[in-house]
Amino acid sequence: MILNCAGKPLDLTHPQVMGILNVTPDSFSDGGEFVATDAALAQARKMVADGAGIIDVGGESTRPGAVLVSVEEEIARVVPVIQAIRSELDIPISIDTSKPGVMRAAIKAGAGLINDVCALQVEGAMQAAVDCNVPVCLMHSQGNPQTMQNNPQYDDVVTDVIAFLLERAIACEQVGIARDLLILDPGFGFGKRATHNLLLMKHLSKLIELGLPVLVGVSRKSMIGNSLKVSVEERLAASLSLAAISVWQGAKIIRSHDVLETVQAIMMCDHVMKVKGIE
Numbered sequence: 001m002i003l004n005c006a007g008k009p010l011d012l013t014h015p016q017v018m019g020i021l022n023v024t025p026d027s028f029s030d031g032g033e034f035v036a037t038d039a040a041l042a043q044a045r046k047m048v049a050d051g052a053g054i055i056d057v058g059g060e061s062t063r064p065g066a067v068l069v070s071v072e073e074e075i076a077r078v079v080p081v082i083q084a085i086r087s088e089l090d091i092p093i094s095i096d097t098s099k100p101g102v103m104r105a106a107i108k109a110g111a112g113l114i115n116d117v118c119a120l121q122v123e124g125a126m127q128a129a130v131d132c133n134v135p136v137c138l139m140h141s142q143g144n145p146q147t148m149q150n151n152p153q154y155d156d157v158v159t160d161v162i163a164f165l166l167e168r169a170i171a172c173e174q175v176g177i178a179r180d181l182l183i184l185d186p187g188f189g190f191g192k193r194a195t196h197n198l199l200l201m202k203h204l205s206k207l208i209e210l211g212l213p214v215l216v217g218v219s220r221k222s223m224i225g226n227s228l229k230v231s232v233e234e235r236l237a238a239s240l241s242l243a244a245i246s247v248w249q250g251a252k253i254i255r256s257h258d259v260l261e262t263v264q265a266i267m268m269c270d271h272v273m274k275v276k277g278i279e
């Protein structure tokens with residue numbers, strides 16, 4: 001299956017890495033070092049050379065407790081970067097936003113996929129996605145980034161997350177977003193305790209059974225810190241382990257800060273999964 005991201009193909013016949021490009025002054029793991037367009041473009045070039053299949057541009061931090069930015073400020077951060085990447089690099093671009101105005105501006109500037117951690121629940125986002133007519137990643141979150149880590153609760157986290165994503169997928173289809181444009185994501189770390197994240201990872205195959213492509217974001221996340229007590233800079237090996245566990249269960253897109261290493265980890269999985277011979 002090949003996703004058409006506004007004319008740029010994202011080939012999901014093998015797993016792909018979505019490279020993270022934060023254009024925020026307060027991004028937790030890159031210290032906002034890629035705020036300037038030139039620096040962002042240089043980072044995008046490196047991610048393409050390292051084998052990324054798509055680049056995820058985000059202008060607002062979703063870190064717990066991060067400052068909110070206006071639509072205008074978010075557009076001012078992401079649009080120049082999207083235009084610069086689009087003019088030079090032949091790679092699909094995804095826009096990490098929940099704001100309908102940012103979705104529209106980013107797609108107009110050349111992005112080809114909407115990555116929404118609020119699963120199009122913000123007023124006007126569903127219509128923006130219909131009008132943009134690009135693939136959409138629907139992510140589960142319990143609560144908003146300001147409050148989500150305050151006492152998250154589930155009856156059964158795996159069942160609850162799957163039910164939410166299925167409900168959002170059906171809502172999208174009802175307003176006219178084709179099913180083959182939808183990607184699902186359990187939203188690791190978004191309103192989940194350590195055990196919730198581990199359970200979602202262990203049972204990811206249940207989400208994959210819905211039949212839509214699944215995206216996983218675990219790169220350097222606190223679920224690793226919680227289990228291993230290592231700092232953000234020391235989470236690469238564990239991030240790769242979780243990427244491999246995800247792809248082994250059928251995840252198609254891995255969102256990562258460390259593109260080269262993640263491509264190697266998941267392509268190795270893919271080789272093992274596809275080898276033919278005596279069973």
Ligand code: 8Y7
Pocket residue numbers: 058062063096115116117137139185187188215216217218219220221255
């Ligand atoms: C995810 C994400 C973040 C994720 C999708 C971080 C924007 C926090 N995490 N989008 N965004 N899935 N689809 O640690 O897990 O990168 S931000």
